[in-house]
Amino acid sequence: MSTINRNTIHRIIMYNRILKEAQRNKIDFITSKEISDILIKNPAQIRKDLSYINIKGKPGVGYNVISLVSKLDSLLGLNKMWNVMLIGAGNLGGALFFYHGFKREGFEFKAVIDNDSGKIGKKWNGIVISSVKNIKNKIRDNKISIAIIAIPRDAAQKIVDKLIDAGIREILSFAPEPLNVPAGVNVRYVDLALELENLSCHLSYKK
Amino acid sequence: MSTINRNTIHRIIMYNRILKEAQRNKIDFITSKEISDILIKNPAQIRKDLSYINIKGKPGVGYNVISLVSKLDSLLGLNKMWNVMLIGAGNLGGALFFYHGFKREGFEFKAVIDNDSGKIGKKWNGIVISSVKNIKNKIRDNKISIAIIAIPRDAAQKIVDKLIDAGIREILSFAPEPLNVPAGVNVRYVDLALELENLSCHLSYKK
DNA sequence: CCCTGTGAATATTTTCACAGCT
């Protein structure tokens, strides 16, 4: 077992999905080759990734699907529910809030924050949209461990400071600016403009 | 000038944003060190990235901001408008459609497709939501070059086949399954569940 | 003197290839 690779978690999430599909199809064992064929990867990579996290297969047979799913679920934290706070009840926030996929994976919105007085007090699926000044209470009362920032620009950093002060350590941000956070706080970014710019870059190349 | 790096485009998009900020602040020249301080990167990386695309700075001074922005805009295809088709007029599709940031960067929605008869015929900002069977015509008539797939699961691959048949080569997909596309077609994925799973993985680790 | 441009060195990630278990 050597050191864990920066991209390994990303791939393990993909393996986990493939394995759940296999489980639905009542497949007992799966080989690294079968996984790699789906992902168009090198099978040695899959074996190495799994060895990083101390998972053993059966030589000549492959990996036991049920056991592997359960180990990966536990590694990825998918065997419990996580309470999520949404910051920003705009179009994007609404799309995230009402997207059904999250709850199935173990992520449940328990609080919604917005600074628009026209929205504060309204309810989404029974959850009252609250003002920014309630962040700390809401996080405590709802045992929030993940915050999603879906505010377009400007105020992101100020909100993040409040979140961190209230004990949040995991943030998913849709704001394009890099956020300043202390060590131990994990931020992931979804940058929609960046994705489109990647595409237009390709288009420009060709001309 | 050596070969271009897989991550270079991603970084160049970030440089471009920093440079535009500098331009707004009327800064004439910027050094690799100044850029790297903002991104917390190695300055040699910035110089190397820029050299990959044949950009020259002035020794002792840095890079001319205006000239650099213009070169990067042109490389990234941000100096023209691109017509975009949205597939899926649900919550997420709506959030993307009504997000103002895209048009500013040169991406304009010109067609919206959905298969829900309750939505077909309705207008969003003057654009009529059309049935899937109009995809090919809409792409031709509106000179669409980028498609955004915002349908939750299932039908993504079928739609992609139609898009490719109609000449689309650049796709941004919010559907979590890997899409099967021929060489020359560029697909980027935004996988929201994957981002959350990354966060919950961190949370699990610690326990 | 300060910063660029870039070969060379280092670090990281992926792939190969094969011994060993079932």
Place this chain on the structure above:
DNA sequence: AGCTGTGAAAATATTCACAGGG
């Protein structure tokens, strides 16, 4: 025979370090 587990090799990516230009 077939597939795992893993050192070793190869490929990629990043950083160093310094010659040379303004």
